[in-house]
């Protein structure tokens with residue numbers, strides 16, 4: 001039986017621990033905060049959408065979907081409302097605490113005319129789309145319909161199916177007892193409190209509907225149902241999404257007399273959810289959103305994939321645990337899938353990851369986290385001008401040490417253990433200096449940055 005090891009991280013979102021990888025899936029200071037800080041904010045989507053209407057994202061190691069959901073949330077909350085909803089129109093937004101409120105761009109103009117305006121502009125969104133170009137500058141009032149395509153890959157179907165249900169708003173309470181791997185997890189939990197952010201229910205609804213569309217078997221998956229209904233895991237899943245799932249399931253049931261009663265009860269419930277569901281569906285119509293979930297090894301998926309992506313989120317377990325997704329050969333494969341102005345983002349700062357990206361032909365830069373005041377990741381690009389923080393002299397020096405020896409996987413089929421063993425041999429037989437010796441020498445001359 002599949003086991004989950006969830007815990008609340010410091011921003012109130014749920015993090016997971018993997019006993020097999022002996023690694024955490026998400027940072028303990030905030031799973032959701034981490035997604036924003038390491039993937040969404042450094043990608044600078046505001047800039048991207050200032051001259052593009054289409055985006056293709058590859059989410060490698062989807063897990064429970066924080067990176068995809070954070071992107072959709074950011075797009076929906078910020079970019080969609082700022083760019084695609086005209087300034088003087090009146091739109092209805094809902095907050096996640098179940099209160100409806102109105103977002104008014106022009107507070108003096110809230111009247112039926114504005115409601116008409118919204119409808120009118122929505123129509124414009126669809127018409128313009130017919131003559132859409134890839135790089136569309138919006139200098140006039142006619143705004144093209146945004147097109148979003150996300151391909152998400154993970155080997156773990158259960159996690160991917162559970163992704164729309166994960167709770168992302170409850171604050172971690174210290175008095176809550178962690179019942180498994182307690183010592184290990186508690187050691188990891190730091191006392192930094194992050195911003196309380198939450199994925200909107202619409203995003204989860206949209207994601208779940210997309211998953212159901214391509215993987216209808218989720219509705220009859222006994223394991224998923226058992227997780228969602230188990231009292232052990234209940235608090236890690238959104239109650240609203242659990243009820244929504246039960247409702248979707250009830251729609252596929254053949255009606256026995258007992259089911260009729262439950263269908264009747266669901267219909268009562270439907271009155272409650274339908275408003276929200278309709279909003280989510282309306283957003284979906286305006287968005288032209290495509291979501292493909294591939295349950296397989298990322299190497300295998302990409303070997304037969306013909307798409308070119310604008311952004312790649314690489315969120316594999318650490319290189320020492322899952323080297324197969326950090327090899328120079330895998331990065332070469334990613335190179336062939338990246339747009340000339342595209343960007344790969346990852347949380348790893350490791351020297352051998354950066355040297356592998358360079359060897360595969362990318363320009364490499366660092367991700368600076370303003371909140372933490374430090375560098376917290378790496379970006380790889382084909383267009384050097386996209387790099388905001390270049391590798392320093394110190395970083396480049398480190399790449400030439402043993403720490404900069406990258407992992408290899410020539411046929412893209414190697415097992416992690418074999419890749420690690422070959423790497424160890426490469427390091428042992430190398431004549432390069434060790435990173436510790438390099439750091440000592442460097443400290444004598446300059447202070448590392």
Ligand SMILES: C[S@@+](CC[C@H](N)C(=O)[O-])C[C@H]1O[C@@H](n2cnc3c(N)ncnc32)[C@H](O)[C@@H]1O
Nearest residue numbers: 025061062063064065066154155156297298315
């Ligand atoms: C650090 S977690 C990713 C967390 C995820 N981004 C999230 O938001 O929950 C790493 C993920 O990599 C997946 N994984 C491990 N090996 C893989 C492979 N060869 N191809 C695709 N996914 C893999 C695991 O199933 C796990 O979900």
